[in-house]
Amino acid sequence: MRFLHRERPADPGAGDVEALIDVEGVSTSFGDNVVLDGIDMTVGRGEIFVIIGPSGCGKTTLLRHMSGMLPPSSGVVRIGGESLYDLPEEELDSIRRRMGFSFQHGALLNSMSVIENVALPLAEAAPHLSRDLIDEVAQMKLEMVGLLDAKDRAPSDLSGGMKKRAAIARAIALDPELVFFDEPSAGLDPITAAAVDNLILKLARIFGITMVVVTHDIASAFTIGDRMALLFDGRVFAHGRPEDVQQHPDARVQDFIHRALPRDEARGVDITDYLAKGALR
Amino acid sequence: MTPVTIEIPERFDRDTVQPIADRLDAAVARGHAAVRIDLSAVREFDSTAMALIVAALRDAKRTGTTVELEGISEPVLDYFSLVSVRHLIEERKPDRQLGFVERVGRGVMPTLHVARDSAVLFARAVRSLVLGPWTGERFRVSRTVAEVSEAGSSAMPIVSLIAFLLGLILAMQAWLQLRIFAAELFVADMVAVSVTREIGPLMTAILVAARSGSAIAAQIGTMVINEEVDALEQMGIKPVAWLVVPKMVALALATPCLTVLFDAVAMTGGMLFGVSVVEINPGAYLERTQESLKLADLASGLFKASVFGTLIASIGCALGLNVEGGPEGVGRATTRAVVASIFAIIVFDAIFVIVLRVGS
Numbered sequence: 001m002r003f004l005h006r007e008r009p010a011d012p013g014a015g016d017v018e019a020l021i022d023v024e025g026v027s028t029s030f031g032d033n034v035v036l037d038g039i040d041m042t043v044g045r046g047e048i049f050v051i052i053g054p055s056g057c058g059k060t061t062l063l064r065h066m067s068g069m070l071p072p073s074s075g076v077v078r079i080g081g082e083s084l085y086d087l088p089e090e091e092l093d094s095i096r097r098r099m100g101f102s103f104q105h106g107a108l109l110n111s112m113s114v115i116e117n118v119a120l121p122l123a124e125a126a127p128h129l130s131r132d133l134i135d136e137v138a139q140m141k142l143e144m145v146g147l148l149d150a151k152d153r154a155p156s157d158l159s160g161g162m163k164k165r166a167a168i169a170r171a172i173a174l175d176p177e178l179v180f181f182d183e184p185s186a187g188l189d190p191i192t193a194a195a196v197d198n199l200i201l202k203l204a205r206i207f208g209i210t211m212v213v214v215t216h217d218i219a220s221a222f223t224i225g226d227r228m229a230l231l232f233d234g235r236v237f238a239h240g241r242p243e244d245v246q247q248h249p250d251a252r253v254q255d256f257i258h259r260a261l262p263r264d265e266a267r268g269v270d271i272t273d274y275l276a277k278g279a280l281r
Numbered sequence: 282m283t284p285v286t287i288e289i290p291e292r293f294d295r296d297t298v299q300p301i302a303d304r305l306d307a308a309v310a311r312g313h314a315a316v317r318i319d320l321s322a323v324r325e326f327d328s329t330a331m332a333l334i335v336a337a338l339r340d341a342k343r344t345g346t347t348v349e350l351e352g353i354s355e356p357v358l359d360y361f362s363l364v365s366v367r368h369l370i371e372e373r374k375p376d377r378q379l380g381f382v383e384r385v386g387r388g389v390m391p392t393l394h395v396a397r398d399s400a401v402l403f404a405r406a407v408r409s410l411v412l413g414p415w416t417g418e419r420f421r422v423s424r425t426v427a428e429v430s431e432a433g434s435s436a437m438p439i440v441s442l443i444a445f446l447l448g449l450i451l452a453m454q455a456w457l458q459l460r461i462f463a464a465e466l467f468v469a470d471m472v473a474v475s476v477t478r479e480i481g482p483l484m485t486a487i488l489v490a491a492r493s494g495s496a497i498a499a500q501i502g503t504m505v506i507n508e509e510v511d512a513l514e515q516m517g518i519k520p521v522a523w524l525v526v527p528k529m530v531a532l533a534l535a536t537p538c539l540t541v542l543f544d545a546v547a548m549t550g551g552m553l554f555g556v557s558v559v560e561i562n563p564g565a566y567l568e569r570t571q572e573s574l575k576l577a578d579l580a581s582g583l584f585k586a587s588v589f590g591t592l593i594a595s596i597g598c599a600l601g602l603n604v605e606g607g608p609e610g611v612g613r614a615t616t617r618a619v620v621a622s623i624f625a626i627i628v629f630d631a632i633f634v635i636v637l638r639v640g641s
C-alpha cells in the first residue's frame with residue numbers, strides 16, 4: 001500500500017512488467033450507439049499509460065470501465081488479476097479507495113470549499129486522524145498542484161484550470177497506487193499544462209504510481225507516456241511505446257499525431273467529382 | 282538543554298501516525314528548545330506522515346523551537362521535493378469573523394436586495410415591452426404562449442383540486458358559525474364573497490409561486506451558470522426581452538385566469554356542501570350566490586391576481602439572473618424565489634386591503 005518499497009520499473013513500457021490492468025474484449029454501446037468495440041489493452045504496474053483519440057471516441061467511457069464506475073456491455077476488466085465487475089461490492093470499494101480519478105470537468109463538490117473537497121477522501125478513509133492533520137495533508141496536496149493560496153474558495157469561484165488542478169489534488173489525496181486522469185491539461189495554459197505533466201511524471205517516478213492518462217495534447221502524450229493507445233471508432237488502432245506509435249504505418253494514425261485533417265475533409269467537396277459522376281447534371 | 286530526540290518507527294503512515302503525532306505535539310508544546318526527529322528507521326512513509334512533519338515545523342516556528350530532521354532517506358527527500366515547505370508553513374490570515382452589526386446587516390440585506398433587483402427588473406421589462414417597437418426588442422409571442430401554457434394550463438388540475446377542497450372547508454366553517462343564528466342560507470354569501478375577494482387570488486398566487494416562481498428561478502439560474510445568458514447577450518439577443526418579458530406577461534395573464542377557475546370551482550365545492558349537508562335548496566343557493574357576487578369584488582380579485590403574477594415573475598427572474606455560486610446557488614435561488622414571492626404577495630395584499638377598503 002505504501003511507497004518506499006514500490007519501485008518504478010527500470011524501463012517502464014518495455015512490456016516485461018507485471019500487468020496491473022487488463023482490458024479484454026471490452027465493448028459498450030449506449031442504445032444503438034456502439035461506443036467501444038472490442039478493446040484489448042494492458043497497463044503495466046508503474047507505467048504511465050496514455051490514451052489518445054478524437055473527441056467522442058469513447059476515451060472517458062473506457063476510463064469509467066477501468067476505474068470500476070461503469071461495467072461494460074461485454075468483456076472483462078481485470079485489476080491485479082481480479083475481474084473488477086465480478087467482485088462483491090465491498091471488495092470493489094476497497095479497490096476504489098486505492099485508486100484516484102481526476103474527472104474531465106473536475107466534479108468537485110460545490111457545497112464545500114476547495115480544501116474540504118481534498119480533505120474529504122482522507123477524512124472518510126481515516127476517521128481516527130485529527131482534523132488538523134487531515135487539513136495539513138490536504139494543504140500539502142494543494143501545494144503540489146500550486147493551489148494552496150485558493151484553498152478556502154468555493155469551487156464555483158475557481159477558473160476552469162484551477163478546478164482541474166483541485167481535482168488532481170483530490171485524486172491523489174489518499175496516496176493511490178493507480179490514478180486515472182481524464183484530460184488533466186485540457187483548458188490549461190501551456191505553462192500550467194507543462195507543470196501538470198511534470199507533476200504526473202514526478203508522482204510516477206517518486207511513488208511508482210501507475211497512471212492512465214486520457215489526453216488530446218499530442219505533445220504531452222509523447223512527453224509523459226511510457227506506452228500509449230490510439231483509439232479510433234471504438235477500436236484500439238495503435239498500441240505500444242511512443243516511438244512505435246509515432247512510426248505506425250497507418251495514414252490515419254499519422255494524420256492524428258501530426259494534427260492533419262483527414263484527407264477527404266481537408267480537401268472539402270471537389271466539384272469535379274460530382275461533375276464526373278454526373279451528379280450535377 | 283539537550284535536544285529531545287523522537288525516534289520514528291519503521292512504519293510511518295496514516296495508520297500508525299497518531300501516537301507519533303501526540304508525542305511530537307507534546308515535545309513541541311512543552312517548549313523544548315530543540316526537538317530532533319530521527320527518521321533513519323523509516324521504511325514506509327506516506328503523505329499523512331509528511332503532513333505531520335510539516336505540522337511540527339509549523340508549530341515549532343510559532344513556539345520558537347528548533348526542529349532537526351535526521352536520517353532522511355532519499356525517497357523521503359524526494360517526497361518533500363514536490364512541495365515548498367516554506368510556502369506551506371507561512372502564516373495565513375484566518376477568515377475574518379463578522380461583527381454583530383454586520384451579521385444583522387447580512388440578514389436583512391438580502392431581502393432589500395431582492396426587492397430592489399426585482400423592482401429594477403420589472404422596470405426594465407416594462408421598458409422593453411413599451412419601447413420595444415423603437416428599440417428593436419421584439420415582443421416574443423410564441424415564447425409567451427409557451428410560458429402561459431406551462432404556468433397556466435398545466436397548473437389547472439392542482440388549482441381545481443385545492444379550490445374544491447377549500448370551497449368545502451369554507452362552507453363548513455361558515456355553516457358552523459351561521460347555524461347559531463339560524464342563518465344557514467348565508468353560507469352561499471360567505472363562500473362567494475370570501476373566495477372572490479381574498480382567498481381565490483391569494484391561494485392561486487401562492488400555488489403559482491410554488492410551481493412557477495421556483496421553476497423560473499431554477500431555469501434562469503441554470504442558464505446563468507452555464508453562461509447561456511451571456512451567450513444570448515453576445516448574440517445580440519436581450520435577455521430581458523427574450524427571457525423575462527415573456528415570463529412576466531405570461532404570469533400576469535395566467536394567474537388571473539387560474540383565479541377565475543379557482544373561484545368557480547371553490548364556489549362549486551361550497552355549493553356541494555351547502556346542498557348535501559346543510560340541505561339548502563340548490564336554486565336558493567345559486568340565487569344567494571348571484572345576489573352576493575359583485576362585479577367589483579371579482580374585478581378587484583382578478584386585478585390583484587395579475588399583480589401577484591407579475592410579482593412572482595419579477596422575483597423569480599431577478600433571483601435567477603443574480604445567481605452566484607454554481608449549482609448550489611441555483612438551489613438557494615429557487616427556495617428564496619418561493620419564500621420571497623409569498624412574502625411579497627402577502628405584503629401587497631395587505632396594501633390592497635387597506636387601499637381598496639379605503640376606496641369603497
Ligand SMILES: Nc1ncnc2c1ncn2[C@@H]1O[C@H](COP(=O)(O)OP(=O)(O)OP(=O)(O)O)[C@@H](O)[C@H]1O
Pocket residue numbers: 030033035054055056057058059060061062104
Ligand atoms: N451515459 C451515456 N449515455 C449515452 N451515451 C453516452 C454516455 N456516455 C457517453 N456516451 C456517448 O459515448 C460516446 C463516447 O463518449 P466519451 O465521453 O467516452 O468520449 P470521449 O472520447 O471522452 O470524448 P471527449 O474527448 O470529447 O471527452 C459519445 O458519442 C457519447 O455521446
Ligand SMILES: [Mg+2]
Pocket residue numbers: 059060061104182
Ligand atoms: Mg472525455
